[in-house]
Amino acid sequence: MSAHAELLTRMAVTLVVLLVAAPMLVWVERRLLARFQLRLGPNRVGPFGILQTVADALKLLTKEDWVPPFADPVPYVVAPMILGITVLGAFAVVPFTASGAIVDLDVGLLFFLAMSSVGVYSVMLAGVASNSKYAMLGAVRAAAQMISYELAMGLSLASIVLIAGSFNLHDIVVAQQGLPYVVIQPFAFVVFVIAGLAELKRAPFDLPEAENEIVAGFHTEYSSMKFALFFLGEYLGMILIGAIATTVFLGGGNGPFLPAPVWFAIKVGLFIYLFIWARATLPRFRYDHLMAFGWKVLLPVALLNLMVTGALVVARTAGS
Amino acid sequence: MKVRTHYPPWAAVTGLLRAMWIIFKYQFRRPVTIQYPEQRAPVAPRNRGRIVLTRDPDGEERCVGCYLCAVVCPVDCIALQATEDEHGRRYPEWFQINFSRCIYCGFCEEACPTYAIQLTPDYEMGEHQRSHLIYHKDDLLIDGPGKRHQYNFYRHAGVEIGGKDKGEAIAEEPAVDIRDLLP
Ligand code: SF4
Numbered sequence: 304m305s306a307h308a309e310l311l312t313r314m315a316v317t318l319v320v321l322l323v324a325a326p327m328l329v330w331v332e333r334r335l336l337a338r339f340q341l342r343l344g345p346n347r348v349g350p351f352g353i354l355q356t357v358a359d360a361l362k363l364l365t366k367e368d369w370v371p372p373f374a375d376p377v378p379y380v381v382a383p384m385i386l387g388i389t390v391l392g393a394f395a396v397v398p399f400t401a402s403g404a405i406v407d408l409d410v411g412l413l414f415f416l417a418m419s420s421v422g423v424y425s426v427m428l429a430g431v432a433s434n435s436k437y438a439m440l441g442a443v444r445a446a447a448q449m450i451s452y453e454l455a456m457g458l459s460l461a462s463i464v465l466i467a468g469s470f471n472l473h474d475i476v477v478a479q480q481g482l483p484y485v486v487i488q489p490f491a492f493v494v495f496v497i498a499g500l501a502e503l504k505r506a507p508f509d510l511p512e513a514e515n516e517i518v519a520g521f522h523t524e525y526s527s528m529k530f531a532l533f534f535l536g537e538y539l540g541m542i543l544i545g546a547i548a549t550t551v552f553l554g555g556g557n558g559p560f561l562p563a564p565v566w567f568a569i570k571v572g573l574f575i576y577l578f579i580w581a582r583a584t585l586p587r588f589r590y591d592h593l594m595a596f597g598w599k600v601l602l603p604v605a606l607l608n609l610m611v612t613g614a615l616v617v618a619r620t621a622g623s
Numbered sequence: 624m625k626v627r628t629h630y631p632p633w634a635a636v637t638g639l640l641r642a643m644w645i646i647f648k649y650q651f652r653r654p655v656t657i658q659y660p661e662q663r664a665p666v667a668p669r670n671r672g673r674i675v676l677t678r679d680p681d682g683e684e685r686c687v688g689c690y691l692c693a694v695v696c697p698v699d700c701i702a703l704q705a706t707e708d709e710h711g712r713r714y715p716e717w718f719q720i721n722f723s724r725c726i727y728c729g730f731c732e733e734a735c736p737t738y739a740i741q742l743t744p745d746y747e748m749g750e751h752q753r754s755h756l757i758y759h760k761d762d763l764l765i766d767g768p769g770k771r772h773q774y775n776f777y778r779h780a781g782v783e784i785g786g787k788d789k790g791e792a793i794a795e796e797p798a799v800d801i802r803d804l805l806p
């Protein structure tokens with residue numbers, strides 16, 4: 304019983320923290336982007352404009368929840384839910400605390416990859432079910448982009464698995480007690496961050512929702528709460544990618560003095576800052592450049608890195 | 624100038640890092656935002672904003688209802704009806720400007736022969752209803768002379784009105800009596 308109670312409290316705390324952090328992140332991003340562009344950003348609603356997202360959320364909630372007559376209603380409604388469920392589900396294996404994640408899954412890393420792959424279905428379903436040209440274009444782009452970048456992401460994580468000898472995210476964190484893997488595996492780190500950005504569909508990889516070409520891409524036809532779910536999914540995804548990168552490359556909650564969750568939050572914050580910084584700096588990729596970069600640069604780098612890592616691991620185990 | 628077309632393969636990375644660095648530094652600069660209702664951007668004295676109809680130094684309406692402003696207006700937002708008072712002075716019976724269409728080009732001011740219509744630096748004209756943006760003569764007419772303090776059209780023009788005969792305008796010769804020249 305107490306084990307169940309503890310599990311439930313952990314889930315509740317994680318959910319509350321995430322569902323508060325994601326809208327906060329919208330505000331943080333708007334303020335930060337503004338500073339990068341010599342603007343001030345939203346600063347009117349509440350102290351420092353912090354309640355701006357509350358106002359926006361209220362506005363979204365009161366909008367008409369519309370299913371366009373030309374859309375395919377069932378997948379249209381299901382698609383945003385898939386995104387929310389997969390992103391939130393993936394957090395189950397992230398070890399926020401020193402004692403591990405909500406579920407101590409032995410295939411945690413695989414679970415994360417699987418969840419983010421299922422998340423692609425949400426985008427594709429949304430685009431196809433919307434039955435409009437812009438949504439369709441966005442979905443096609445999203446599918447191509449996310450599938451090709453997922454490979455590089457998986458390969459970069461595979462080299463970490465080789466070193467750590469485990470798919471369990473908690474074990475990976477424990478294995479980094481001495482040295483975070485970003486030092487040993489800089490290439491895998493860079494590949495993961497780039498592929499993660501692509502997975503998030505954020506600038507410079509925001510082709511699926513390129514505002515100035517295809518309106519809003521796959522979620523063009525969405526309104527109200529369904530749109531809000533996509534929005535929430537994007538920002539939760541930002542936290543998720545940051546959290547996985549923290550866990551796998553920066554040693555999760557490891558750190559002196561402060562408790563593990565605080566260290567974890569600081570490191571995730573760094574990644575989120577990096578994502579926003581990249582968005583402020585980099586222009587959008589062209590579609591063919593995106594594909595060429597993914598297949599001709601990222602994938603070979605990740606593959607080579609995996610091969611070299613594998614060879615070294617084998618040499619070490621054979622030597623000892 | 625020699626245009627560089629070939630770059631070393633690492634140029635993409637160095638270029639990217641440089642761009643990231645520049646943007647990083649920008650976040651520590653002072654934002655250029657002017658927080659509008661509390662802070663205001665300085666407005667040039669000749670900024671073209673809300674349009675007024677001015678009066679001459681004697682306090683009479685300057686507009687003579689010549690329709691030149693209405694004709695020159697590129698968006699056709701001026702409408703008026705000219706009429707005449709008992710002294711023979713022309714003035715607009717009614718005058719309206721539709722500010723929801725006005726583009727503040729200032730052509731009307733340039734066209735006006737009497738300096739009657741003038742643009743002012745006021746730009747805060749927001750309304751909740753479009754019909755409120757149609758300004759009538761009461762809204763447009765001001766008490767002062769605007770930019771040209773001394774100018775009085777009828778003191779320069781040769782037309783005869785009550786209290787000013789032909790030949791009495793500034794720099795005008797007295798009228799010639801053509802019968803005088805008869806042999
Ligand atoms: S400023 Fe231009 S657009 Fe406006 S009333 Fe005068 S002529 Fe018309």
Ligand code: SF4
Pocket residue numbers: 685686687688689690691692693703731734735736737738739740
């Ligand atoms: S404002 Fe000037 S241009 Fe327009 S009708 Fe009056 S006198 Fe003529």
